[in-house]
Amino acid sequence: MKERNKEGTVIRKKMQKTAVVEVERVVRHPKYHKVMRIYKNFQVDDPQDQCQQGMRVLIAETRPISSNKRFKLVKILEKAGSKK
Secondary structure (H helix, E strand, C coil): CCCCEEEEEEEEEEECCEEEEEEEEEEECCCCCCEEEEEEEEEEECCCCCCCCCCEEEEEECCCCCCCCCEEEEEEEECCCCCC
């Protein structure tokens, strides 16, 4: 099975060892051809509690860790509040 990676923003960090990451996709409507942004939230395993709200992170699909957690934190891409 190929491991799927996604890039997103941490929107909630109120649980221990878990962060909620929002991933944005850009798709074109099949009939009307309008470009749409689709957002989806994923609960991510963060064992070292290193995420903070607003960080850009890379997450990867993994085995089920709990009833809702199917992704793990791979790398922090950008700290909260810093722009490149």
